[in-house]
Amino acid sequence: xxxxxxxxxxxxQPIGWDGKTLKQMRKEMDEVSRETGHYAGLKTLPxxxxxxxxxxxxxxxxxxxxxxARETAKKVAASPIVEQEGELCFSLYTPEADSIVTSTGIxxxxxxxxxxxxxxxxxDYEDNPGIADKDIFCNNDNHVGNVHTCDVHTLVPIFWExxxxxxxxxxxxxxxxxxxxxxxxxxxxxxxxxxxxxxxCRKIGQNDTxxxxxxxxxxxxxxxxxxxxxxxxxxxxxxxxxxxxxLDLIKEEGxxxxxxxxxxxxxxxxxxxVNQVKTMLVPGKYRQSSFVDVPFKDLDLPSxxxxxxxxxxxxxxxxxxxxxxxxxxxxxxRWGWHPFNATPVSITSGIWVMLSQTLVxxxxxxxxxxxxxxxxxxxxxxxxxxxxxSAHSNTWHALVAAWSPLWRGLSRSYFSxxxxxxxxxGNAHTSNWLMxxxxxxxxxxxAMNSFETSSCGVGASAVQDGISHSAALWNPEGDMGDMEIxxxxxxxxxxxxxxxxxxxxxxxxxxxxxxxxxRLGWGAQEWTMFVAGSGVMATDGGLMGGYxxxxxxxxxxxxTNIKERIEKGLPIPLGGDVDPDNPTFEDNMEAEVIHxxxxxxxxxxxxxxxxxxxxxxxxxxxxxxxxxRDPKLVENDLNEKYILLRxxxxxxxxxxxxxxxxxxLDVKGTQEKRKEIRKQRLERSVPTKEWMKGERTKILNEDxxxxxxxxxxxxxxxxxxxxxxxxxxxxxxxxxxIYEDDLGVPTLGAHINRFKQSKKISN
Amino acid sequence: MAKYDKRRINELIDGxxxxxxxxxxxxxxxxxxxxxxYREVLQDRVSWDDPILLPYGLHLYIVQKANGDRxxxxxxxxxxxxxxxxxxxxxRIYVRDTEEKMNEIYPKLMSPDPEWQVIREYYCPGCASQxxxxxxxxxxxxxxxxxxxxxxxxxEWLKKPLPTxxx
Numbered sequence: 001x002x003x004x005x006x007x008x009x010x011x012x013q014p015i016g017w018d019g020k021t022l023k024q025m026r027k028e029m030d031e032v033s034r035e036t037g038h039y040a041g042l043k044t045l046p047x048x049x050x051x052x053x054x055x056x057x058x059x060x061x062x063x064x065x066x067x068x069a070r071e072t073a074k075k076v077a078a079s080p081i082v083e084q085e086g087e088l089c090f091s092l093y094t095p096e097a098d099s100i101v102t103s104t105g106i107x108x109x110x111x112x113x114x115x116x117x118x119x120x121x122x123x124d125y126e127d128n129p130g131i132a133d134k135d136i137f138c139n140n141d142n143h144v145g146n147v148h149t150c151d152v153h154t155l156v157p158i159f160w161e162x163x164x165x166x167x168x169x170x171x172x173x174x175x176x177x178x179x180x181x182x183x184x185x186x187x188x189x190x191x192x193x194x195x196x197x198x199x200x201c202r203k204i205g206q207n208d209t210x211x212x213x214x215x216x217x218x219x220x221x222x223x224x225x226x227x228x229x230x231x232x233x234x235x236x237x238x239x240x241x242x243x244x245x246x247l248d249l250i251k252e253e254g255x256x257x258x259x260x261x262x263x264x265x266x267x268x269x270x271x272x273x274v275n276q277v278k279t280m281l282v283p284g285k286y287r288q289s290s291f292v293d294v295p296f297k298d299l300d301l302p303s304x305x306x307x308x309x310x311x312x313x314x315x316x317x318x319x320x321x322x323x324x325x326x327x328x329x330x331x332x333x334r335w336g337w338h339p340f341n342a343t344p345v346s347i348t349s350g351i352w353v354m355l356s357q358t359l360v361x362x363x364x365x366x367x368x369x370x371x372x373x374x375x376x377x378x379x380x381x382x383x384x385x386x387x388x389x390s391a392h393s394n395t396w397h398a399l400v401a402a403w404s405p406l407w408r409g410l411s412r413s414y415f416s417x418x419x420x421x422x423x424x425x426g427n428a429h430t431s432n433w434l435m436x437x438x439x440x441x442x443x444x445x446x447a448m449n450s451f452e453t454s455s456c457g458v459g460a461s462a463v464q465d466g467i468s469h470s471a472a473l474w475n476p477e478g479d480m481g482d483m484e485i486x487x488x489x490x491x492x493x494x495x496x497x498x499x500x501x502x503x504x505x506x507x508x509x510x511x512x513x514x515x516x517x518x519r520l521g522w523g524a525q526e527w528t529m530f531v532a533g534s535g536v537m538a539t540d541g542g543l544m545g546g547y548x549x550x551x552x553x554x555x556x557x558x559x560t561n562i563k564e565r566i567e568k569g570l571p572i573p574l575g576g577d578v579d580p581d582n583p584t585f586e587d588n589m590e591a592e593v594i595h596x597x598x599x600x601x602x603x604x605x606x607x608x609x610x611x612x613x614x615x616x617x618x619x620x621x622x623x624x625x626x627x628x629r630d631p632k633l634v635e636n637d638l639n640e641k642y643i644l645l646r647x648x649x650x651x652x653x654x655x656x657x658x659x660x661x662x663x664x665l666d667v668k669g670t671q672e673k674r675k676e677i678r679k680q681r682l683e684r685s686v687p688t689k690e691w692m693k694g695e696r697t698k699i700l701n702e703d704x705x706x707x708x709x710x711x712x713x714x715x716x717x718x719x720x721x722x723x724x725x726x727x728x729x730x731x732x733x734x735x736x737x738i739y740e741d742d743l744g745v746p747t748l749g750a751h752i753n754r755f756k757q758s759k760k761i762s763n
Numbered sequence: 764m765a766k767y768d769k770r771r772i773n774e775l776i777d778g779x780x781x782x783x784x785x786x787x788x789x790x791x792x793x794x795x796x797x798x799x800x801y802r803e804v805l806q807d808r809v810s811w812d813d814p815i816l817l818p819y820g821l822h823l824y825i826v827q828k829a830n831g832d833r834x835x836x837x838x839x840x841x842x843x844x845x846x847x848x849x850x851x852x853x854x855r856i857y858v859r860d861t862e863e864k865m866n867e868i869y870p871k872l873m874s875p876d877p878e879w880q881v882i883r884e885y886y887c888p889g890c891a892s893q894x895x896x897x898x899x900x901x902x903x904x905x906x907x908x909x910x911x912x913x914x915x916x917x918x919e920w921l922k923k924p925l926p927t928x929x930x
Contacts, residue, residue, distance in 0.1 A: 278920055279793050282817070284911035291900060293879060310879065310900060321915050361789075412909045416818050418801025420775055421788045462821070463778045463785060502870055508821070509778070536876035538898040544821040545893040548882070550873035581871045598876060624821050625893040630778075644870065651868055678891035685855035685886050688905065692852075699902050705878040708900045729904035 015126055015157075015164045016095055017259070022121045022131075022164060026096040039098075039267040039371050047260045048268060058253060058261050062101045063363055065245035066090050069170075070103040073238035079175050079227040080489050081184070082234060084481045085451040087173035090238045092246065093117060095164040098367040100262050106151075106173065106475050107356060107365055111349030113153050113169035114367065115145030120155075120201045129203045133159035136205030136236060138214075140177065141198045142392035145345035149177045149196045149393050150184035154235035158243045160255050166262070168242035170235035175447050176223040177393075181604050182437020182447035185394040187532050188603050190305040190337040195393045197221040208240070223437055223447040269368020276360050277323040277372075280422070281413040286317040288405030291711075292398055292429070293537040293600075294338050300603050304748040305337035310537070310711040311382055313402040314722070317409045327351065327406070328376030331722030333714035334750060335385035339393040342383040346395060347402065348375050350474070354403050357476055358410060358422060380718055380752035387749055394532055397601075400430050400473055401539035404621070407459060408543050415544070420462040425511060425543035425621040427473040428456035431533030432552060432600065434519070434615040436607060441491040441523030448490045450615055454478030457504045457512030457619035460546060465633075466504060466512030466620040468642070480617075483517075491524035492613075498576030500550075500616065501644045506651045507546030507622025508629050513642050514549070514619035516576035518585075520562065521611040528604035529613055531556070535600030546622030547651075552600040553580065555614035557591035562610045565589060573612060579644055585612070627653045627674050635665045653677045696730050702738065710745055713738040717753045765791040772797075772804045798921065809838050814926035816913055822892050823850065825913065829928045833913070841889030849907040851895060854885040860901070 014021040020028075032041040048055045070090050077083045089105035097117035099110045116139040125131055137155040140146055146153070152174050158166045173184060179196030181188035189195045197218070204214040210232075218232075219225045250258050290313045297308045314331040335341045348370075356365050380386045382398055404426035414422040430453050437447035455478050458466035472478040483494045495518040504511030521527065531554055538548035555577055562572050565588070573585040586594065589612070595602075607613065634654045637643045639662060648654050648663075653676075655669030702709060716723045717740060726732070739755060740747050765788070767775075774780050775788070805824070806815050813826035819835055825846045826836045835843040835850040843850035859865050859882040865874035868882070875882065875898060883897040883905075897905075917925045 279795070282911050283915045283920065284909065286910075287906045287908050289899065289903070289906065291880060291898075312900075314906075319912075321912070321919060409908075412820070415820065416911065418772065418775075418797045418818070419793060421785050463775060463780065464782070502873060506868065536878075537880045538875045538882075541898050542896040545895055547868060547896050548875075548898045550869050551875050553872035579870055580873060581866070596872070598872060627893070647868070647870075681857065681884075681886045681891045681893070682855065682888070685857040685884075687888075688852050688854055688856040688885070691856045691858065692905075695902065704901045707879060708902065711900060712902065726904055730902075 012127065012130070013162070015131060015162070017163055021126055022095055023124065023126070026118065026121050029096050029098070033371055039270050039368060040263040042263055042267040045264045045268060047257070047264050055261065055264070058249065059101070059265060061249060062092060062245065066092055066101055066103045066242055069238040069241040069245070070105055072241065073170070073234045076230060076234040076237050077172065078230045080481060080485060081175060081449065081451050082172045082231060084485055085454050085475070085479055086477050087451065087475060088171060088234065090168065090170045090242060092242055093167040093169060094262050095166060097121065097167065098266055100166070100265055100366055102365050104477060106171065108147060108346065108349045108353045108474060109151065109153070109171040110352065110365060111345050112146050112151065113155065113171060115345045116153055116201055117155060117167050117169070119144045125201070131157050131164070132206065133157070134206065134208045135203055136208070136210065137201055138199050138204045139201045141200040142192065142195065142343060143388055144200060145343050147346040148185060148395045149179065149198055150174050152231065152235070154232065154239055156239040156243055158246050160247065160250055165250065165255065165258065166246060168239040170238040172231040172235055174231050175227045175449060176437065178222040179393055181530065182223055182528065183435030184449040185396065185433050185532060186435060187339065187394065187530050187601055189339045189391040189393045190301055191389045191391050195339065195391050223445050266366050266368045269364050269366040270371045271368070272364055273360055273369040273372040274323045277319060277325055280359055280417065280419060281319045281410070282416050283319045283321055286409030286412055287314070288409050288541070289314040290401045290405045290539055291537050292401035292534050292539045294336065294340060295535060295599060295601060296338060298599070302337070304746040307745045308707040309336055310707055311340060311398045311401065312711050312715055315402070315405055315409070317406065319413070324372060324374060326374040326376070329381065329383070330376055330378060331715050331719045332378055332381040332383065333711055334380060334718060335382045335387070335390050337391070337749065339391040340382065340395060340398040341385050341390040341392050342395040342399055343392070344375070344377045344384050347377065347383045347399060350399050350403060351406065353474060354406060358407070358424065378718055386752055389749065394433070396430065396474065397532065397534070400427060401534070403427060403473060404540040408541060411543060415462060423462035423543070423623065425459035425466070425505070425507070425546055425623045426540035427459055428514065428549055428618045428620045429534040429539040429552070430456050430472040430474065431618060432616050433532040434529070434613065435532065436527060436529035438527035439525040443525070450486065450490070452480045452517060452615055452617055455480035456617050457514045457549065459540070459620040460505070460507055460509035460511050460623035462509070462623055465509045468504065468513040469499065469515045469617065470512060491522055491527060492519035493522045494518070495520050495573060495612070496575035498578065499641060500576055500619070501578055501641055502647055503550045503619035504642070505540070505542050505547040505549045505620065505622030506626040506647070507542060508624025508626065509546070509622065510629070510637070511546070511549050511620035511622045514617045516617070517615045518573060518575065519613050519615065521607050521609050523609070527607050529607040530602045530604050531600060531613070533600040533616065533618070535598045540621040542621045543623045545625040547626070549619040549621050552616055552618060553598050554595050554600050554602065555585065556595040557585070557589065557593065557612045558605070558607070559592035560610050560612060561590045562612070577614060578641070626651050627677060631665050631667070631670050635663060638663045649673070699730055699732060700736065706743060706745065709738050710740065710743055713740045713743060717755060720754060765794045766796060767794055767800065769800055769804050772800050776804065799923070811840055812929070814928060816926060817911055819909065820894065822887065822894060825911070827926060827928055837887045837889055837892070839887060839890035839892070841887055847910065849905060851885050851905050854894065855888050857884045857886065858882070859884070
């Protein structure tokens with residue numbers, strides 16, 4: 001029998017449902033959801049409503065299975081970041097890449113892995129390179145929508161009888177991606193091409209087997225190969241567990257039931273989110289801003305990156321009458337030549353991480369909430385760069401700062417409604433990141449990024465202090481890790497861990513304290529170190545009278561005489577730098593180079609045996625007037641060394657007697673002191689409108705530091721609304737303006753500028 | 764569904780609940796009556812009679828005046844302004860813009876650098892309570908941080924009448 005033309009052409013059959021391509025399915029899903037206001041157009045939930053037990057049983061199986069996959073797979077890893085800290089996450093998606101259910105862990109990647117699958121769908125991967133059963137794909141491309149290069153995704157399609165019924169995705173935070181500096185969030189990259197090995201949604205395996213060219217290329221492109229390899233096996237193991245889970249479920253329940261379930265569970269998530277908004281919030285507008293420093297002027301970087309600048313992120317939350325949650329970031333300033341840029345997906349996904357810890361604290365984290373909300377993310381801003389050259393390797397520096405004010409906005413709602421137990425003054429700037437690399441104590445080419453950072457201080461609530469040295473926004477299960485484990489993995493010995501007094505913001509309820517560890521170089525060869533954290537600015541604001549958490553600083557000493565001091569039995573620096581006004585580290589050693597300064601981001605410096613570096617993990621912001629803090633709590637803080645005596649007196653207005661190092665509250669003296677401080681407040685302050693006249697004059701005279709003027713110039717160039725509000729507030733004449741070009745700083749890459757004709761840059 | 768009486772809400776406001784009680788409140792489904800109970804508890808605590816429409820911040824309330832105005836008022840009795848205006852513009856301000864002033868709050872190197880960022884403290888002119896603290900670069904506008912839609916909240920979300928001034 002003669003062959004037909006179509007037989008000869010061997011046309012690929014679409015892999016979507018009902019003979020559709022995945023691209024058609026994606027398009028139709030977007031259209032029907034937008035038109036109806038319901039995910040997949042579901043105005044009712046027939047499966048859930050007619051057979052709720054079966055519906056919930058399916059959900060529980062999937063949720064339990066995905067969590068189980070994470071817990072089991074992480075034991076495959078050797079990286080302390082994954083195995084100790086739990087920096088991994090798995091998620092199950094629809095064929096069109098909407099998230100159905102996700103595991104615990106770094107759940108920001110619900111969105112980023114979804115973005116990667118959408119990228120493949122949009123770019124017709126179905127035709128080329130093809131999407132087949134048992135394929136394995138990898139992505140870590142920042143500009144596809146990843147958070148940063150070190151978050152490596154493994155993506156596996158799930159097929160049932162020739163149709164894609166979903167995707168399993170797994171992500172781990174790998175220790176090194178071969179960037180221009182070692183470590184997972186390196187300082188040094190200022191362009192995409194410095195950020196390290198970036199894999200753009202690449203097919204890396206078929207028939208459940210990794211391709212040899214992939215294994216060779218990838219392991220030759222990164223440091224710390226052992227960890228990279230085992231991380232990949234971790235992700236594949238988890239994805240395959242999820243694939244088996246889904247296929248077993250379909251065998252039990254039937255594919256039609258599974259298809260209906262996946263639509264309804266997302267619509268159910270959307271409805272649940274709307275319900276939570278109406279239950280917890282007050283309709284209206286909430287405005288706030290955050291700032292974080294980029295002190296690059298004196299770093300060893302290309303000339304166009306050597307400037308001090310400020311990342312500015314204003315936000316306006318609108319809780320609409322219909323309970324839609326909208327967050328608009330109009331006024332944010334420009335992306336820059338630093339590794340702190342972000343993508344829209346990473347900031348919005350991160351907001352879901354935050355919301356899952358406050359507004360929607362349940363396990364139904366899926367894309368339903370995404371369909372119930374709206375975001376305004378200015379093009380050209382630091383979290384929506386208009387140039388593919390932007391670097392992202394340490395994007396958290398800016399993201400954690402941008403999210404902190406959102407807690408404050410939501411907390412105003414909780415406070416108004418009486419849900420005081422939910423109020424949170426904000427999140428710590430989760431830093432310092434202590435990083436380095438070279439040949440480690442085992443002689444292997446390696447890298448490190450200390451994840452002690454996952455135990456910073458938490459913001460205070462309206463009814464209790466923030467928890468000290470305990471958590472990080474990006475991983476609700478944060479753990480500082482055991483010193484003994486870190487010492488096995490990193491060529492650094494601990495000289496102590498200690499709470500840092502005063503690092504949490506003061507308040508009626510104080511922010512959780514941060515802490516410090518001091519590390520001594522030992523056993524490495526050709527090793528370099530650097531730090532990355534907020535320094536000259538507080539990245540949170542405190543809430544309703546509470547103070548921001550303390551800012552950061554750096555301590556490092558190179559070429560010390562600690563070896564000789566140990567041999568002679570002399571004291572050496574130990575523990576934390578508990579009172580930087582009266583430092584002791586320098587009293588107990590000599591060093592050729594000492595960095596004790598606000599330069600809390602640095603680039604690589606050689607680091608040898610007996611060199612010392614401090615890791616300062618930040619505290620959380622405070623809530624309420626410190627003069628209203630229960631004096632007995634202040635006494636306890638003082639005796640437990642959470643605050644220093646002089647701040648117990650002058651900030652909290654308490655008076656103590658001391659005997660053998662134990663402080664006892666003087667109740668009467670405290671009452672008098674607090675009364676006196678209130679009197680001083682009224683004496684030293686002025687009516688706000690009077691103060692504004694002086695500040696306005698400073699603005700007219702352009703009297704501010706260069707980096708401050710630069711920040712405003714960038715926001716003015718990107719946003720007419722911000723400019724109008726700024727000028728309107730200060731009553732500034734029409735002709736007054738600050739332009740980036742007039743500031744004498746590098747402006748390379750500053751394309752979008754409403755004061756100039758825009759120049760189109762092709763990505 | 765959880766339900767809490769006035770005594771429990773008073774304890775919540777005073778910060779005297781044990782952690783296990785707070786955790787129970789955090790992990791339970793929210794009690795829909797909370798706002799009403801909370802508003803009544805707060806109303807009982809203040810010395811003035813203006814009906815509280817919405818708690819607005821620690822010490823601050825949006826209250827209903829007999830002439831129809833809705834104003835921001837401190838629990839000490841000081842009245843700031845209409846609720847659509849920014850109460851901070853009617854407060855007293857103290858700005859920490861030098862290293863010395865910063866060092867009164869934070870140890871050396873642990874404060875913002877005043878060249879980059881200042882700390883603004885807002886006090887109530889009546890009772891000198893510190894009602895808000897901002898950490899912003901110089902020149903930053905004083906932002907109206909909360910603009911509630913009170914009518915929608917009562918009429919469409921709570922489906923309750925707004926508190927009114929007693930005749």
